Amino acid sequence: MELLQLQYFITVARTEHMTEAAQYLHVTQSSLSKTIQRLEEDLGVALFDRTGRNLRLNEAGRLFLRRTQKALLELEQGKQEIRDLAHRESITLELAVTTASTLPGILKEFRKQRPDIQFHVQMLALQEMTALLERGEVDFCLSSPPVQGEDIECQIVHKDPIMVAVPEGHRLYGRKYVSLNELAGEAFVGVRTGYGIRDQVDAACQSAGFVPRYVYEGDEPARLGTLVAMGIGIAFMPGTARDPYEPIHYIALEDCELSREIALLWNRNRYISQAAMEFRQIVVDYFRSTHESTD
Numbered sequence: 001m002e003l004l005q006l007q008y009f010i011t012v013a014r015t016e017h018m019t020e021a022a023q024y025l026h027v028t029q030s031s032l033s034k035t036i037q038r039l040e041e042d043l044g045v046a047l048f049d050r051t052g053r054n055l056r057l058n059e060a061g062r063l064f065l066r067r068t069q070k071a072l073l074e075l076e077q078g079k080q081e082i083r084d085l086a087h088r089e090s091i092t093l094e095l096a097v098t099t100a101s102t103l104p105g106i107l108k109e110f111r112k113q114r115p116d117i118q119f120h121v122q123m124l125a126l127q128e129m130t131a132l133l134e135r136g137e138v139d140f141c142l143s144s145p146p147v148q149g150e151d152i153e154c155q156i157v158h159k160d161p162i163m164v165a166v167p168e169g170h171r172l173y174g175r176k177y178v179s180l181n182e183l184a185g186e187a188f189v190g191v192r193t194g195y196g197i198r199d200q201v202d203a204a205c206q207s208a209g210f211v212p213r214y215v216y217e218g219d220e221p222a223r224l225g226t227l228v229a230m231g232i233g234i235a236f237m238p239g240t241a242r243d244p245y246e247p248i249h250y251i252a253l254e255d256c257e258l259s260r261e262i263a264l265l266w267n268r269n270r271y272i273s274q275a276a277m278e279f280r281q282i283v284v285d286y287f288r289s290t291h292e293s294t295d
Contacts, residue, residue: 001039005036005039011024012032017055018053018055046061077269093275094138095122095138098142099144102286133266136270139276140266146263151267154263155284165235165249177251177253183234186212186213188212188236189232191224192219200258225237225241225246238260264280264283
């Protein structure tokens with residue numbers, strides 16, 4: 001069994017498409033097929049169910065994929081640990097987020113403390129982020145909601161209150177508190193169903209006796225502040241999403257506690273460099289200072 005066979009197998013297993021995998025690996029399809037066949041012969045079992053040109057990872061394939069990914073991750077982490085020790089290459093932190101409202105402040109603080117460290121950030125849906133995390137392809141994820149998993153470490157770093165954002169001139173502008181039932185009949189802007197905050201808010205409103213009327217539903221939470229400022233509708237938004245430059249007033253809910261948990265996630269099997277540990281501490285300190293400033 002060769003390392004190249006395992007690397008090829010992982011790519012085919014993820015795509016379940018020989019042509020697509022061959023293009024990704026920059027090899028011929030026939031060469032890739034022969035490599036996978038030799039691997040199956042070495043193991044004495046088929047890893048894929050084949051129907052014509054279609055491939056489907058079978059039970060043996062899924063088990064072998066899980067073990068193979070862990071083995072190759074260990075090898076990759078060994079290489080990274082040696083590089084970190086020898087300082088032979090510049091370090092780049094790989095980050096993924098599902099919530100970006102706090103990211104600029106965190107990265108600004110990190111760059112101030114460690115200007116020599118580069119970073120690469122991906123804004124992803126929860127499922128995509130979890131897949132990268134489980135494969136050990138990112139150092140850290142900043143996620144809301146938190147994610148649990150066999151190989152995933154989850155540290156809750158902030159509990160973010162959800163507030164009501166209204167534009168200048170709105171009847172509620174200037175209020176410190178508002179009850180949910182006072183919002184019945186309002187036009188709302190929000191993210192689509194399936195986002196944690198949306199589902200949580202809708203359930204709370206229904207408990208208060210009304211269904212929110214959305215005039216805008218989207219996939220970009222950062223756009224909501226602009227829509228509120230333009231008077232399109234009001235919105236339920238987390239406290240950390242506040243933009244001091246937008247003419248928006250935030251009102252706390254007085255009759256229920258709505259909040260989102262923000263978690264820092266990492267794969268416990270991935271090597272954590274000194275730079276990565278420093279980044280983790282900066283995230284913890286950032287949210288601690290945010291909490292203290294709002295007390």
